Amino acid sequence: MDRATKLYGLFLGWYSIGFVLQVFFTVPDWLQFSNSIFLLLFALAAVFVFGSTKKEIIVAIIIGLLTYFIEVLGVLTGFPFGSYAYSDTLGLNVLGVPFTLGFAWLGVIYTGLLMADQPTIFRRAIEVGVWVVLLDLILDPAAEALGFWHWNNAGVYYGIPTTNFIAWFIIGGLVTFMVPKRTLTLYQQKRGKLLFQLMVLLFGILGVKTGLPFVWIPTIILMLIAEGRYFYARSK
Secondary structure: OOHHHHHHHHHHHHHHHHHHHHHHOOOOHHHOOHHHHHHHHHHHHHHHHHOOOHHHHHHHHHHHHHHHHHHHHHHHHOOOOOOEEEOOOOOOEEOOEEOOHHHHHHHHHHHHHHHOOOOOHHHHHHHHHHHHHHHHHHHHHHHHHOOOEEEOOOOOEOOEOHHHHHHHHHHHHHHHHHOOOOOOOHHHHHHHHHHHHHHHHHHHHHHHHOOOHHHHHHHHHHHHHHHHHHHHHHHO
């Protein structure tokens, strides 16, 4: 069994345990550290399924650090996402940002990379930006309802500023220019599709559980879109 498969399986196992605990029970305070492990495993699974050459791993580390410091900039200045603040639910805050946020960005971006099998780097960047925003449509409102962070500026979509989604698209797309281009196998794309659907499903259900009754609508739509994208890739 290769390393990517082991990490992917480890993430699925941790995800399954967390899904049951969070959806059907209440996670006790002494288990809050599990959120940090969840984000770490999510990142490792997505990165290693995409590629694990020395160059690819170095690039992933750089992206994790870069996106983390963009988050620090965002918390301190309100640019580029909008005015917001983090709680300590996702792990120890360093410079106002949970240290695990770099892992969260890696998981989201590399899941997008696994979904976007495009012939050019430019087209790949655009599609990754779209997948990143689509995932955030579910992740952001549910995460705020769960107390992971709090927005200070109101927006049209669940109180989230539009600038946040614009920033996610731009950042998610731009950083992929650093990632070496590779042709993805259907196996890789299937794993990426499942990662996307699992994250959408978890945060969609948690959103409903925490008082966002209509978030199930975009949740189902996005899961179907991801399935359709994989079906299209398979048909080619």
